[in-house]
Amino acid sequence: xxxxxxxxxxxxxxxxxxxxxxxxxxxxxxxxxxxxxxxxxxxxxxxxxxxxxxxxxxxxxxxxxxxxxxxxxxxxxxxxxxxxxxxxxxxxxxxxxxxxxxxxxxxxxxxxxxxxxxxxxxxxxxxxxxxxxxxxxxxxxxxxxxxxxxxxxxxxxxxxxxxxxxxxxxxxxxxxxxxxxxxxxxxxxxxxxxxxxxxxxxxxxxxxxxxxxxxxxxxxxxxxxxxxxxxxxxxxxxxxxxxxxxxxxxxxxxxxxxxxxxxxxxxxxxxxxxxxxxxxxxxxxxxxxxxxxxxxxxxxxxxxxxxxxxxxxxxxxxxxxxxxxxxxxxxxxxxxxxxxxxxxxxxxxxxxxxxxxxxxxxxxxxxxxxxxxxxxxxxxxxxxxxxxxxxxxxxxxxxxxxxxxxxxxxxxxxxxxxxxxxxxxxxxxxxxxxxxxxxxxxxxxxxxxxxxxxxxxxxxxxxxxxxxxxxxxxxx
Numbered sequence: 411x412x413x414x415x416x417x418x419x420x421x422x423x424x425x426x427x428x429x430x431x432x433x434x435x436x437x438x439x440x441x442x443x444x445x446x447x448x449x450x451x452x453x454x455x456x457x458x459x460x461x462x463x464x465x466x467x468x469x470x471x472x473x474x475x476x477x478x479x480x481x482x483x484x485x486x487x488x489x490x491x492x493x494x495x496x497x498x499x500x501x502x503x504x505x506x507x508x509x510x511x512x513x514x515x516x517x518x519x520x521x522x523x524x525x526x527x528x529x530x531x532x533x534x535x536x537x538x539x540x541x542x543x544x545x546x547x548x549x550x551x552x553x554x555x556x557x558x559x560x561x562x563x564x565x566x567x568x569x570x571x572x573x574x575x576x577x578x579x580x581x582x583x584x585x586x587x588x589x590x591x592x593x594x595x596x597x598x599x600x601x602x603x604x605x606x607x608x609x610x611x612x613x614x615x616x617x618x619x620x621x622x623x624x625x626x627x628x629x630x631x632x633x634x635x636x637x638x639x640x641x642x643x644x645x646x647x648x649x650x651x652x653x654x655x656x657x658x659x660x661x662x663x664x665x666x667x668x669x670x671x672x673x674x675x676x677x678x679x680x681x682x683x684x685x686x687x688x689x690x691x692x693x694x695x696x697x698x699x700x701x702x703x704x705x706x707x708x709x710x711x712x713x714x715x716x717x718x719x720x721x722x723x724x725x726x727x728x729x730x731x732x733x734x735x736x737x738x739x740x741x742x743x744x745x746x747x748x749x750x751x752x753x754x755x756x757x758x759x760x761x762x763x764x765x766x767x768x769x770x771x772x773x774x775x776x777x778x779x780x781x782x783x784x785x786x787x788x789x790x791x792x793x794x795x796x797x798x799x800x801x802x803x804x805x806x807x808x809x810x811x812x813x814x815x816x817x818x819x820x821x822x823x824x825x826x827x828x829x830x831x832x833x834x835x836x837x838x839x840x841x842x843x844x845x846x847x848x849x850x851x852x853x854x855x856x857x858x859x860x861x862x863x864x865x866x867x868x869x870x871x872x873x874x875x876x877x878x879x880x881x882x883x884x885x886x
Contacts (some may be wrong), residue, residue: 416533416534416538416542417535417593418531418591419529419591419592419593420542420545420592421544421587422584422587422592423486423522423526423529423530423546424546424549424587425580425583425584426467426486426489426490426493426519426522426526426547426581426584426588427522427523427526427546427549427550427553428549428550428552428553428556428640429493429519429553429580429581429584429859430493430516430519430520430522430523430553431466431549431550431552431553431554431557431559432552432553432554432557432577433462433493433497433516433519433552433557433558433577434462434466434553434556434557434688435554435555435557435558435559435561435689436556436557436560436573437458437459437462437513437557437561437570437573438557438558438690438693439558439562439565439693439713440453440461440561440565440573440708440710440715441458442455443455443565443570443638444458444509444570445507448503448505448506448509450505452582453627454506455506456504456789457506457510457628458509458510458513459475459513459623460515460620460623460624460628461510461511461514462513462514462516462517462618463475463517463619463623463811463815464514464517464615464616464623465513465514465515465516465517465518465520466518466519466520466811467517467518467520467615467616467619467808467811467812468517468611468612468615468616469517469518469519469521469526470491470520470521470523470524470804470807470808470811471541471611471660471661471801471804471805471808472521472603472608472611472620472660472804473485473489473518473520473521473524473565473800473804474523474524474525474528474800474801474802474803474804474805475603475660475661475750475800475801475804476521476522476603476800476803477521477524477525477528477595477800478528478797478798478799478800479602479603479786481594481595482525482528482529482532482594482595482800483529483588483592483593483594483595483647484580484791485521485525486522486525486526486529486544486588486592487585487588487589488698489518489519489521489522489525489590490522490581490584490585491585491586492515492516492518492519492520493515493516493518493519493522493581494576494578494582494585494712495515496512496513496514496515496516496517496518496519497516497574497575497578497581498509498574498578499511499512499515500512500513500516500574501571501572501574501575501578502571505542512574512847513648518806520804520840521804523550523803523804523807524799524800524801524802524803524804524807525800526546526670527543527546527791527799527800527803528595528791528799528800528803529592529795530542530543530546530791531594531791531799532595532796533593533595535696539791540732540735540736540740540788540792541732541733541735541830542874543732543787543788544728544729544731544732544733544734544735544786544787544788544792545728545729545732546787547723547728547731547780547783547784547786547787547873548725548726548727548728548729548731548780548784548802549725550783551606551724551725551728551779551780551783552719552721552724552725552728554689554724555717555718555720555724555725555776556721556722557719558689558693558714558721559574559714559717559718559721560618560714561714562709562710562711562712562713562714563714564576565710566710566711572668575723579735595771596624599674602658603658603660604652604653604658604660604740606652606656606661607649607652607653607656607659607660607661608660610645610648610649611649611660611661613645613649614641614642614643614645614646614649615793615812616806617638617639617640617641617642617645618638618812618815619644619648619811619812619815621634621638621639622815622816622818622819623643623815623818623819625819625822625823626819626822626826628769630823631714635822638683650663657761660801660804661801661805662754662798662801665794665795665798665801666802666805667803668793669860670787670789670790670792670793670861670862671790671793671802671872673847673857673858673860673861673862674683674744674786674789674790674793674858674861674878675805675806675809676854676857676860677782677854677855677857677858677861677868678786678806678809678810678813678854679809679810679812679813679816679852679854680748680813680850680851680853680854680857681747681748681751681782681810681813681851681854682809682810682811682812682813682814682821683813683814683815683816683817683818683847683850684751684755684817684847684851684854685692685775685779685782685813685814685817685846685849686811686814686815686817686818686849687808687817687818687820687821688755688775688848690821691712691818691821691822691825691840691843692717692758692768692772693713693717693863694711695709695712695762695768695840696712696713696716696765697709697713698769698834698835700832701832702830702832702834702835703837704762704763704837704840706735707766708765714752714779716765716768716769716772717772718769718772719769719770719772719773720772720773720775720776720779721775721776722776723772723773723774723775723777723779723780724776724777724779724783725780726777726780727776727777727778727779727780727781728748728779728780728781728784729780730780730867731781731784731785732778732784735784735785735788739863740783740784740785740788740789740861741785741789741858741859741863743781743782743785743856744782744785744786744789744861745782745855745858745859746778746781746855747777747778747779747780747781747782747783747785748778748782748851748855748857748858749778749851749855749856750774750775750777750778750781751775751778751782751848751851751853751854752778752848752849752851752852752854752855753774753848754772754774754775754778755771755775755844755845755847756773756844756845756848756852757770757771757774758771758848758877759841759844759845759848762840762841763843778851782854786810787806789861790802790803790806800882813850817847817850820843820844820846821843822846824842824843824846825839825840825843826839827839831865867878
């Protein structure tokens with residue numbers, strides 16, 4: 411296949427990244443089923459989600475950097491094979507321990523996001539890069555929605571193991587096609603992998619995300635939570651010192667300090683807090699029995715269908731953003747996406763008595779997610795040198811995940827801090843949580859307004875190969 415043909419390349423990238431995004435949310439509605447089938451406790455079953463989160467947070471920036479150094483296609487194929495192995499192991503897991511290990515292996519797929527954005531930048535014509543990134547972002551965003559919607563019907567009609575059998579076929583086909591048809595990147599970063607930096611990065615990410623995700627079980631004032639958060643602060647300081655002194659840093663801190671990068675990352679942190687928390691708590695809200703004074707007593711399948719407007723809106727707005735970006739700019743789209751998220755959550759905090767209100771909120775929030783996902787990726791890709799694309803987009807995805815963990819932890823504290831005699835949360839816990847998330851999304855919109863406006867276009871993709879070390883310009 412000629413190197414200039416990009417349709418099959420995009421299809422492979424979309425399949426891999428879409429499946430990984432789907433795996434993020436696909437298992438959450440099925441956790442009670444997994445707990446019962448594997449004869450384990452609820453606290454142990456939640457490690458199926460926690461292990462995946464921690465693994466993805468570690469591997470996303472590290473393998474993004476490895477792809478910049480040794481070749482994005484080679485790394486992409488390796489990551490797809492790891493996801494394939496993780497799905498096979500999960501589908502065959504005889505007990506909860508093996509399933510948790512399988513989820514750790516699946517988490518390697520977090521690197522598919524930065525690798526895919528880097529390949530698009532390397533192989534697509536400069537004029538097509540923003541649109542392709544927007545379309546891929548739409549697939550990534552929609553993948554999470556597909557997971558929420560499809561989990562219930564799959565478990566009901568088949569078995570929870572089919573949540574992993576179905577991705578096996580898709581990932582296997584993507585890996586074979588990538589090996590045969592995706593071209594290897596010509597742009598390579600100079601240097602080698604800073605393994606000390608990788609170890610410290612892994613350390614502070616795990617030490618930060620683990621207590622945030624387990625604080626509800628361990629207790630916010632427990633020695634484990636306090637100790638791990640202190641350890642995260644120490645390891646973060648050490649990592650920043652090592653990276654600043656390294657000749658070949660894992661994450662170039664000079665790139666992270668670029669105005670267009672740090673402002674986009676700040677918006678990603680705040681918007682991620684609202685987005686992941688609403689994914690986690692809105693299904694629980696609609697599944698709450700009406701005897702609690704709120705909720706609809708919906709089944710897993712019915713609650714997933716209420717999220718369907720979000721799925722459709724995410725995909726449509728993500729695709730449209732690629733056509734709007736040349737006219738209004740990625741900065742405006744990011745601000746608009748975050749503002750739509752704040753509007754939806756504000757509406758939800760005030761009006762949630764009818765199912766149509768929840769469906770409307772889901773649709774509006776989905777519009778915001780589609781715009782924000784696409785614009786964040788375009789802002790980062792357009793602001794960093796080609797050889798730093800993988801590492802920079804990997805850190806952006808990670809920062810969004812960190813924000814999601816913080817948002818979910820704080821919302822959990824508000825929702826479960828005071829319970830009814832029946833053990834169900836009070837309605838006020840949810841309304842306070844939704845209000846907080848609305849404020850976080852509003853903060854993301856304000857952070858997006860700080861992104862500098864591009865004064866001059868910079869080359870990207872094949873054209874950038876002639877000047878790979880050129881300093882990035884602020885992005886529109």
